Amino acid sequence: MKILLVGSGGREHALALGLQADAACSELYVAPGNPGIATIATIHPVAVTDNDAICELATKLEVDLVVIGPEVPLVNGVADVLRSAGFAVFGPSKAAAQLEGSKDFAKGVMRDAGVPTAHSFTCTKQSEIEIALDTFGAPYVVKDDGLAAGKGVVVTDDREVALAHALACKRVVIEEYLAGPEISLFGISDGRNILPMQPAQDFKRAFNGDLGPNTGGMGAYSPLAWAPDDIVEETYEKVLAPMIAEMAARGTPFVGLLYAGLALTDDGIRVIEFNARFGDPETQVLIPRLVTPLATLLYKAATDDLDDEVLHWRDESAVTVVLAAGGYPESPKTGGVITVNPAVEKTQIFHSGTTQDGASLLSSGGRVLTITGMGADLTEARDRAYRVISQIALEGSFYRSDIALNASVAEKGN
Numbered sequence: 211m212k213i214l215l216v217g218s219g220g221r222e223h224a225l226a227l228g229l230q231a232d233a234a235c236s237e238l239y240v241a242p243g244n245p246g247i248a249t250i251a252t253i254h255p256v257a258v259t260d261n262d263a264i265c266e267l268a269t270k271l272e273v274d275l276v277v278i279g280p281e282v283p284l285v286n287g288v289a290d291v292l293r294s295a296g297f298a299v300f301g302p303s304k305a306a307a308q309l310e311g312s313k314d315f316a317k318g319v320m321r322d323a324g325v326p327t328a329h330s331f332t333c334t335k336q337s338e339i340e341i342a343l344d345t346f347g348a349p350y351v352v353k354d355d356g357l358a359a360g361k362g363v364v365v366t367d368d369r370e371v372a373l374a375h376a377l378a379c380k381r382v383v384i385e386e387y388l389a390g391p392e393i394s395l396f397g398i399s400d401g402r403n404i405l406p407m408q409p410a411q412d413f414k415r416a417f418n419g420d421l422g423p424n425t426g427g428m429g430a431y432s433p434l435a436w437a438p439d440d441i442v443e444e445t446y447e448k449v450l451a452p453m454i455a456e457m458a459a460r461g462t463p464f465v466g467l468l469y470a471g472l473a474l475t476d477d478g479i480r481v482i483e484f485n486a487r488f489g490d491p492e493t494q495v496l497i498p499r500l501v502t503p504l505a506t507l508l509y510k511a512a513t514d515d516l517d518d519e520v521l522h523w524r525d526e527s528a529v530t531v532v533l534a535a536g537g538y539p540e541s542p543k544t545g546g547v548i549t550v551n552p553a554v555e556k557t558q559i560f561h562s563g564t565t566q567d568g569a570s571l572l573s574s575g576g577r578v579l580t581i582t583g584m585g586a587d588l589t590e591a592r593d594r595a596y597r598v599i600s601q602i603a604l605e606g607s608f609y610r611s612d613i614a615l616n617a618s619v620a621e622k623g624n
Contacts (some may be wrong), residue, residue, distance in 0.1 A: 211505055212237040213266050215251070216288070218244050219280025220532075220562035220580040221490035225279060225504070226251050227558070228497040232505035239271055245571060246561025261288045265295050274298065275509050278466070282488050285311040285357060298512040302486050305462040309453075310469075310486040313383040314355050320481060323456035325449050327481040330385035339376045342384035343369060351388075353483075354499045355381040363424060363483075386481050387592055388473035393434060394492045395442065395470050397450040398507065400516040401463030406446045408499065408523055409434050410492040411617070416539060418612045426540045426577060429613030431529045432495045432589060433622050437474070445470060449481055465511065493609075494560050494582045495528035529591040529614045530582040531599050534607025535563070535573050542576035549603040556584040557594045559602075573604060588618035 211234045223246050230238050243253030254261045278301030287304030308315040314332040331342035350372035355363030364375040376382045393411050397404040410432035416422035457464040469485035501522040535542040548571045553559050563575020583594030
């Protein structure tokens with residue numbers, strides 16, 4: 211099977227490794243890719259925003275499957291263009307990708323599907339915003355309705371900060387604060403069936419102790435020993451399956467990866483948000499734990515053939531830690547020289563924001579590298595990941611030292 215993977219981040223690097231490891235994958239192409247991906251696949255310098263160029267590349271390469279990694283091309287409708295050209299595509303249509311492209315749209319689907327989520331108001335005027343903020347009170351949860359490159363959500367006790375963010379959005383969703391630990395739980399869908407993956411937890415704040423600004427994610431781990439034993443089954447029954455059924459009933463079936471961000475509240479699970487693709491950095495812990503051959507799995511999803519599929523997982527734990535450029539997330543410094551030592555046993559270095567300049571590896575984004583360690587438990591996995599990241603040199607870079615720390619301590623105490 212010849213596969214084209216679209217994207218260039220750490221998520222795509224993890225997916226590329228998983229796809230390549232499947233014996234069914236004969237050729238793997240990635241557009242545009244990055245220096246890390248270039249060591250395991252053939253990369254093509256095609257922009258993810260150019261639907262026609264992506265389709266032309268798929269046609270030229272005569273691929274059997276196209277896997278779309280990032281949210282922007284999905285919301286831009288690249289899956290529709292590819293399907294119209296006859297390709298099997300893992301990734302939702304433009305209409306279905308609105309589950310991520312519009313938070314207001316997602317709220318409407320959840321309402322119709324009976325999926326539990328936070329109460330909210332969608333606002334376009336300052337008077338509406340003021341009423342919504344006063345109705346829910348602090349902490350204020352303010353979300354840009356559209357895509358905002360991971361910077362669209364503000365959670366704050368400061369009403370003026372909340373108001374300023376809301377006024378900067380063309381349309382904004384303001385909702386009640388959901389108290390409780392957060393987890394990510396993905397589902398792979400063929401438009402009728404959806405297979406829940408194992409849960410993971412990511413760390414959004416930039417600094418230790420969940421302090422600092424929200425980021426795209428500074429690390430993640432899986433499995434979650436502390437989560438309820440039935441969390442996968444409950445999420446499937448209350449969230450994933452109803453969403454897939456509702457999207458199909460609307461005539462816009464969701465084919466691809468449905469990412470559910472959940473809060474485990476005192477009143478049960480509540481959906482914080484949906485994404486229409488694999489999450490980053492959760493993908494970097496989930497794909498290394500997945501035993502089920504990935505290329506075959508995604509092809510079956512793309513061709514409406516998941517009826518008899520079952521996911522299998524390694525018993526090992528995985529912890530991933532992000533190396534971020536100085537100034538991230540507000541104004542990351544790029545162009546720094548990166549020195550990387552070879553990964554140690556049961557670790558993997560995923561490239562996120564890197565570029566090659568001759569023999570030099572340079573930083574080109576806010577999240578530069580993601581290092582995943584595997585182990586018999588979280589402590590062992592953490593030790594491996596941190597051993598590797600501590601030996602990477604990039605001037606001004608930083609990383610959190612507490613990824614999965616509390617969970618590993620609790621695990622040892624049980």
